[in-house]
Amino acid sequence: MSSALIALASAFGLVLAVELPDKTLVATLVLTTRFRAWPVFAGVCAAFALQCVIAVAFGSMLTLLPDALVSVLVAVMFGIGSFMLLREGFREGDEAGEDASRSGPTQLSFLRSALTSFGVLFAAEWGDASQLATAGLVARIGNPVAVGMGAFVALVSVAGLAVFLGAKIRSRIRPKLIQRVAGFVFAGFAVFALAQLMW
Numbered sequence: 001m002s003s004a005l006i007a008l009a010s011a012f013g014l015v016l017a018v019e020l021p022d023k024t025l026v027a028t029l030v031l032t033t034r035f036r037a038w039p040v041f042a043g044v045c046a047a048f049a050l051q052c053v054i055a056v057a058f059g060s061m062l063t064l065l066p067d068a069l070v071s072v073l074v075a076v077m078f079g080i081g082s083f084m085l086l087r088e089g090f091r092e093g094d095e096a097g098e099d100a101s102r103s104g105p106t107q108l109s110f111l112r113s114a115l116t117s118f119g120v121l122f123a124a125e126w127g128d129a130s131q132l133a134t135a136g137l138v139a140r141i142g143n144p145v146a147v148g149m150g151a152f153v154a155l156v157s158v159a160g161l162a163v164f165l166g167a168k169i170r171s172r173i174r175p176k177l178i179q180r181v182a183g184f185v186f187a188g189f190a191v192f193a194l195a196q197l198m199w
Contacts, residue, residue, distance in 0.1 A: 007143040011150030014137070015130045017185070019158040027124050028117075028162035035113035041163045042110075043117025048155040051125040052134060056148040059138025068197055074139050075193035077132045082190060084129050086183035089176050130155065140193065 019025060031040045062070050125131055134151040138144045 003141075004143050004146040007137070007141050007146035008150040008153075010141065011134060011137050011147040012154045014133050014185070015151045015154035016157060017181070018129045018133060019155060020161075024121065024124060024128070024130075024155070025158050025162045027120055028159050031117050031120060032163050035117065036110075037163045039110045039113030040117045041159060043114035043119075044121045044159045044163075045156055046114070047118045047121035047125065048152055048159070050122065051128075051131060052148045052152045052155070055131045055134035055151065056138050056144040059135035059147070060144050062135065062139035063142065070139050071193045071197050074136045075190045077136045078190035078193060079187070080132060082183045082187040084183075086180060086187075089180035089183055091176075136189065136193075 028040065028044055031044070062073055065073070130151065134147060137147045137151075141147070
């Protein structure tokens with residue numbers, strides 16, 4: 001298997017696992033209850049594309065640093081991601097999330113609905129665990145194009161599930177459990193990055 005395919009698959013799997021129980025899915029679900037599906041999907045995809053470019057650029061800049069410093073920074077990024085996921089995963093509260101609006105979607109123009117969706121998701125993704133994971137993977141395994149594509153496809157997949165399946169996807173998964181598993185995976189990546197300092 002080529003290194004590009006490994007990078008793409010790693011980014012896709014990691015970001016998908018992180019985003020399924022994340023606020024991204026919930027925000028997209030809520031937007032879909034307010035606006036028509038296609039403008040929401042277009043807006044969130046544009047937001048994801050820009051955030052992936054930012055994460056890949058940051059991860060690429062990290063590769064210019066000495067290997068030991070990169071290992072520490074990658075460990076810190078995955079450590080922060082692990083903390084965020086585990087905090088949410090073990091927080092007391094209702095897993096069902098907020099009730100979706102019972103009223104139908106608002107009939108706004110395509111552009112206005114898409115721009116609103118773009119703004120909400122672009123803001124929600126700043127400092128998100130998936131953004132940290134994308135930057136960390138670029139810094140660790142290189143191949144920024146493949147990592148960026150894998151992360152983008154994972155984000156779009158989650159958005160597609162939220163838009164097209166609506167509340168059904170929310171009722172069939174246990175977000176807290178997925179957040180806990182992803183949090184421990186991130187912690188493992190952090191430990192692995194630190195262990196590379198000793199090799």
